[in-house]
Structure formats: structure tokens, C-alpha cells
Amino acid sequence: MPTDLALKGVDAWVYTIDVKLGQEGKVVPMLVDTGSYTFWAADKACADCISGGMVGALASNPEQCTPYQTSYKTGGFKGCLVNTTMEFGPYKMQNMAMAAATDVGDELTAHGNGMFGLAMVDRIETTTPMSRMLSDGLVDDPWVGLRLQRQGEGDSEVIFGNALKSTYGDSAFHVDLPQRKGGGTKYNVTLDSFAIMGQPVKDSLITNSGMLLDTGTSNIVVPDSKYEWILKALVQEPEVPMHPQLKTAMIPCKGRGNVAEALSFTFGGVAFPVPWKDLVGPEIDLAGTPFAGNGTGVYCEPRIQKIPGNSNWILGDAFLVNVYHAVNTQTGGVQIWRLKP
Numbered sequence: 001m002p003t004d005l006a007l008k009g010v011d012a013w014v015y016t017i018d019v020k021l022g023q024e025g026k027v028v029p030m031l032v033d034t035g036s037y038t039f040w041a042a043d044k045a046c047a048d049c050i051s052g053g054m055v056g057a058l059a060s061n062p063e064q065c066t067p068y069q070t071s072y073k074t075g076g077f078k079g080c081l082v083n084t085t086m087e088f089g090p091y092k093m094q095n096m097a098m099a100a101a102t103d104v105g106d107e108l109t110a111h112g113n114g115m116f117g118l119a120m121v122d123r124i125e126t127t128t129p130m131s132r133m134l135s136d137g138l139v140d141d142p143w144v145g146l147r148l149q150r151q152g153e154g155d156s157e158v159i160f161g162n163a164l165k166s167t168y169g170d171s172a173f174h175v176d177l178p179q180r181k182g183g184g185t186k187y188n189v190t191l192d193s194f195a196i197m198g199q200p201v202k203d204s205l206i207t208n209s210g211m212l213l214d215t216g217t218s219n220i221v222v223p224d225s226k227y228e229w230i231l232k233a234l235v236q237e238p239e240v241p242m243h244p245q246l247k248t249a250m251i252p253c254k255g256r257g258n259v260a261e262a263l264s265f266t267f268g269g270v271a272f273p274v275p276w277k278d279l280v281g282p283e284i285d286l287a288g289t290p291f292a293g294n295g296t297g298v299y300c301e302p303r304i305q306k307i308p309g310n311s312n313w314i315l316g317d318a319f320l321v322n323v324y325h326a327v328n329t330q331t332g333g334v335q336i337w338r339l340k341p
Contacts, residue, residue, distance in 0.1 A: 005089045007032060007148070007156035015148060015156055015215060015317070017116055020087040021057040028055045030116040032158060033216030034146070034327055035314070037121045037128050037185050038070050040099035041114035043079060049104050054113050058082055058100035068099045072216075073307055075105030086129070091138050091160075097127045115216070118144055120185040120332055130329045133160065142330040146215060148321045150278070159326075168324035169337025175268030179332030180210045187213045187327045187334050191313075192266040196233040198258040209313055211265065213325060213334055217316030219305040220263070220279070227306035234262060234279070234304075241299060244289045250299035253280050265319070267336060278318045279303050 007015040008029060016029040021041055028041050042049035044056035060080035069078040079101040086096040101114065117128050133139045145163030149156045159166055177189040188210045194201045201207075206226070222230055231240045231249055236257065241250045255262060255276035262276040281301035303318045324337045 003089055003091075003160045004157045005160070007158055009149065009151045009156055014218060016113070017088060017158060019116065020085075022059070022084050024057070025085075025087065026055055026057040028057050028113045030114045031216060032118065032146075033115045033214070034118045034144075034187055035212065035214030035216045036070075036072065036115055037117040037119040037126060038099065038115050039096075039117050039126070039128055040068075040070075040077065040079065040101050042104065043100040043102045046079075046102045046104060049101060052104075052106070054104070058084060058098070060100040060102065070099075072108070073310075075108045077101040077105065077108060078103040088129075089160075091129075091133060093129075093132055093136060093138075096129075096132060118215075118327065118329060119187070120329060128329070130160075134329075142328050143326045143335075144329060145324065145326040146320070147324050148215065148317055150321050163326040164335060166324060166326075168339060170340045171337070173270050173272075173338035175270050175336050177267055177334045177336070179334075183210070183332050185332075187332055189213070189267060189334050192269065194266070195261070195264040195271075196230065197236065198261055198264075199233070201233075211267075212312060212314045213320065213327070214314050214316055215320060217314050218318065219281075219303045219316050220274070220318045221305045221307060221310065221312070221314035221316065223311045223313065224306050224308060225311075227304070230304060231302060234302075243284060243286075249302055250284055251280060251302045253283055253298045253300040255279075265315070270336075270338070272319070272323055272336065272338060274319055274322055278321060 007017055015032050017032050018027050019030050021028050041058055042054040042056045043058050043060050050056050060082050065080035068081050079099050082100045083095045083097055086093050139161045143163040145159035145166050147157045147168045180188040180190050191209050191211050194206050235251055259276035261273040262279055263274040264271050281303050284299045326335045
């Protein structure tokens with residue numbers, strides 16, 4: 001039987017699951033991250049973690065520490081491996097191996113209370129919740145389904161067991177995709193084609209590119225070399241509006257033209273559109289700038305992001321709120337459905 005567990009949407013499209021950790025059973029809202037296999041939470045001895053609002057639920061022994069560290073695009077942490085009790089929903093596991101963070105960067109502190117990693121494991125000392133659930137016979141198959149909602153529009157869910165039989169997906173618009181060769185631990189699949197504002201993009205560097213599906217990323221991350229070009233095509237202007245002081249890109253909060261399909265990603269012959277509303281972030285304060293009061297309209301931060309030196313595509317929650325998808329935590333395969341009307 002499938003088990004549907006609630007996820008909480010916090011901040012800018014970050015989704016957490018409540019997990020009880022340790023003998024005290026402290027409830028820790030952990031970020032659900034299909035882009036990482038790391039399972040970690042704050043150590044009680046991490047003063048910066050606690051002062052930053054994190055829940056200290058684990059207790060490592062500095063004198064018997066097996067060091068562990070990892071990094072993400074938004075920072076990293078150092079700590080020790082520990083064995084602890086873990087419980088979420090109907091699942092309870094003793095002696096669960098995870099990392100107790102004793103030194104966490106500010107960026108990670110600001111984004112929650114550790115990671116509930118759902119990618120595949122490639123480190124022998126690491127266990128993910130899903131790999132442990134499979135080995136203990138708590139679930140029958142390696143698929144995990146995710147229905148992410150926009151904030152304020154309903155409950156988000158993660159589904160363990162029979163995730164492929166969820167009622168969220170429209171079977172008429174469904175693809176079953178293998179992991180792209182060389183995908184490693186990530187859910188990396190091959191793109192057929194790409195369109196901006198309804199216009200197909202003829203670019204060999206985009207067509208047949210690998211796309212990483214990642215619930216731990218809020219935005220759509222594009223290669224550094226394609227960022228400005230994509231924004232120009234979206235705003236349908238020769239230049240991307242830039243904030244005069246911050247020198248950061250802006251896009252109109254309300255698009256024009258085919259806003260229902262501002263971007264469209266085609267996999268396995270099925271197109272999955274992303275509307276304009278999912279590509280705009282917070283409104284930008286333009287007081288005191290030449291844009292204020294000159295009739296140019298209201299501008300917002302784009303939810304299309306570049307990372308210096310990055311050449312990868314990452315389809316984060318701005319894409320994923322428009323689909324139901326399931327990931328195979330053993331093979332790296334992905335199945336995607338359009339949502340039922």
C-alpha cells in the first residue's frame with residue numbers, strides 16, 4: 001500500500017518532511033532533496049546551528065568521530081557519522097547511520113534543518129532513508145513519488161510504495177525515462193526539445209542535453225552561457241532589464257504572449273510546460289531608480305538562475321510544481337506525468 005506523507009512548503013519553494021530523531025524523538029523538519037544522497041541534521045553541540053534556528057537532535061562523540069563532510073552549490077557542512085533512531089510516518093528505524101553536523105555554513109543554516117537525501121548512494125559509509133527502508137523490507141519497490149504544490153495552493157506529498165499508481169498524474173501525458181549515461185547519483189534525464197514563449201529553440205547545445213530533476217533546488221538553473229539569451233527570449237526584448245544599483249536581471253512580473261507555456265520541456269515526445277507565474281519571484285523594490293514611476297510596469301526577480309561556471313541544467317521546484325514525478329532510487333530512472341486537469 002502506498003504511504004502518502006505531507007510535505008511543508010517554506011520560504012521560496014523549499015519542501016520539508018517532519019522526522020523524529022534520537023532517543024528523545026525530536027521533530028526535525030528536514031529538506032526533501034532528490035539532488036543529494038546525504039542524510040544529515042544538526043549536532044546538539046553545533047552552537048552556530050542552534051543560534052541560526054536549527055534543531056539540535058543528534059549527539060556525536062568528538063573523541064570517537066568518523067569525520068564526514070559534503071558541499072552543495074549553496075554551501076556545505078562538516079561533522080561526524082552517528083547511528084540514531086529515526087521515525088517518520090509509519091516508518092521507524094533503529095541504528096540509522098547519518099551525519100551529525102558540527103560546522104554548517106550560513107547558507108545552509110538559513111534553509112532549514114538538514115537534508116533528507118533521496119538520490120542514489122555512492123559512498124559506502126552512507127545510508128539514505130530509502131535505501132534503509134528497502135533493506136529492512138519496509139517498502140516493496142524503490143520508487144518515490146512527489147507532488148509539489150505552489151505555496152498556498154494545497155498540500156504537497158511524498159509517496160513511498162506504489163508511487164507509480166498515484167492519482168495525481170494524467171496517464172495520457174506520461175513518460176518513463178532512463179537515467180542518462182554518466183548520470184551518477186542524480187536523476188539526470190535527456191531532453192528532446194525546448195521552447196520559449198511557444199517558439200521552438202534550435203540549439204544543439206540544448207536539444208539532447210541532460211536535465212537534473214532536483215526537489216532541493218527552488219529555481220530552474222541554466223548553463224551560465226545560456227542565461228542572458230534565455231531571459232531575452234522570455235521578455236522579448238533585445239536586452240534584459242537590469243537593476244541600476246544591484247546589476248541583477250529583472251523580468252516583468254506579468255508576462256505577455258503565451259504565458260501559459262512560457263517555457264516548455266519535451267521528454268519522450270511529451271511536452272511539459274511551465275507558466276510565466278512560476279518563473280517570477282518576489283517583486284523588486286525600484287524606489288529611487290530610473291524605473292520608478294516611468295510606466296515600465298512592475299518587475300520581479302527571475303526564477304531562472306545561473307551559477308558562475310555552471311554548465312548544467314537543473315529543473316527545480318519551479319518546474320516540478322507543474323508535474324507529478326517519481327524517481328527510482330536504485331536505477332536513477334524517472335517517470336513524469338502532467339497533472340490531471
